[in-house]
Amino acid sequence: MTRSISSLYFMTHDDAAVRIARRIEAGCERATGQPQVFFRADDIGIPSRSFAGFIALFRKHSIPLCLATVPTWLNEKRLAELRLVTGSAAGPSGQWCWHQHGYVHHNFEISGKKQEFGPSRAPDELRKSLAQGRDRLLRLLSDEFCPVFTPPWNRCGEATLRLLSDLGFKAISRSRGARPEAPAALSDYQVQVDLHTRKEQSPELAFAALLNELEDSLASGRCGIMIHHQRMNARALQLLDILLGQIKKNKRKIIPVHFGDLLKEVP
16 A cells, blocks of 8 residues: 655755754753653554564664554454564564554545544444454454554544443544544543644645644643654655654653553553
8 A cells, every 4th residue: 555755755854853853852841741752653454565664663763653453454464474573473562552443444424524433324333343343453462452542534423432432442542633522531642743644745844844743742741643654755764763763862851652551541
């Protein structure tokens, strides 16, 4: 699966390390206490060269990663290949947080924005898809499955939010400011930094907006960074390498986490 590349990666940003370091410093100074940072990689389930490329960077820097996995894309053969790439073939690794990303990753809305779990589907149908996806991942991943749900396109309807709690999910992960609001029983781990699905036409404007998102989200106390590996080219890998390196360098100021770590904080 290949998708369009953001203009951000049409050019090399030679001063990226300096600019990222500066904005990390500024965000940490504005934060109250040590900010947390998590990375969420969407559309996981199919082994590929692009998957191997970005996973290698997370292994290099020992940064945790939330793997938003599409249940119908994953089977035993593919999981075995993904485990080899992630270095977890011999047993579970605490670096990775496998969780549910929709069910079939298909848009069911006739009009408006794309949603797999939106208002066009009946509650019984939504429940069935959620449960089937959960059960499939539980069967494949066993104890490695984390009860967090990332809806495709970062949006879902109110009925889905209610059903998630009923089905044993502990949290949802969407974009900053997502609506409707999650119920009190469901934590909402929002992403604020978009690495690969950016809309800016200019590479420099895209990079400037990315840096603003990075600083502001760190200042808020929790920075969520979204990855789409199918949209990565060599320059995207280079920039991710720089970003991960700067986060690792600032571990005294920043706490890298994944959803499993965040769930432990819930009373």
